[in-house]
Amino acid sequence: MTPTSYAIADAYINPLTSWPRVVLDGDRVVGFIRGNFDPEAQQEEFRSCIWRINVAADAQGAGIGKFAALALADEARSRGFTRLTVIWEPGEEGPEEFFLRIGFTIIGQTQYGENIGALEL
Numbered sequence: 001m002t003p004t005s006y007a008i009a010d011a012y013i014n015p016l017t018s019w020p021r022v023v024l025d026g027d028r029v030v031g032f033i034r035g036n037f038d039p040e041a042q043q044e045e046f047r048s049c050i051w052r053i054n055v056a057a058d059a060q061g062a063g064i065g066k067f068a069a070l071a072l073a074d075e076a077r078s079r080g081f082t083r084l085t086v087i088w089e090p091g092e093e094g095p096e097e098f099f100l101r102i103g104f105t106i107i108g109q110t111q112y113g114e115n116i117g118a119l120e121l
């Protein structure tokens with residue numbers, strides 16, 4: 001790929017509904033999670049959801065992702081939501097087993113064939 005094929009695309013985040021947090025191990029950042037809380041969202045799966053979750057490659061498999069997701073679930077509960085949702089692409093390399101393992105169930109698919117998972121709070 002040549003540099004001329006790169007492009008800057010809009011990555012708009014609504015600061016009023018976004019809940020971005022890092023996970024610290026001491027003073028080292030080992031994970032990132034961004035939730036979205038928007039009771040007015042037209043689609044139910046965007047009202048209380050995990051928008052993004054990442055754990056540093058060398059820190060995966062140690063419970064950090066679960067810790068971050070459950071912290072977001074606590075935040076959702078404290079805001080009065082009864083469900084936390086997340087959307088992922090199915091496939092062996094994806095995060096499906098992680099989400100199922102920590103308690104999400106698959107409740108449907110998006111029009112693009114991604115799975116919609118939900119955790120009852």
Ligand SMILES: CC(C)(COP(=O)(O)OP(=O)(O)OC[C@H]1O[C@@H](n2cnc3c(N)ncnc32)[C@H](O)[C@@H]1OP(=O)(O)O)[C@@H](O)C(=O)NCCC(=O)NCCS
Nearest residue numbers: 053054055060061062063064065066067088095097098101
């Ligand atoms: C998905 C991701 C966030 C998981 O974080 P993690 O810190 O590695 O996961 P945890 O250690 O908290 O795992 C929690 C449980 O899920 C299980 N699990 C996690 N990933 C798994 C996998 N790929 N396959 C099977 N089980 C898995 C763990 O074994 C653990 O089970 P246990 O509670 O019985 O021990 C992390 O692997 C990641 O950043 N992946 C790349 C980015 C990504 O896919 N983000 C999601 C996009 S929506």
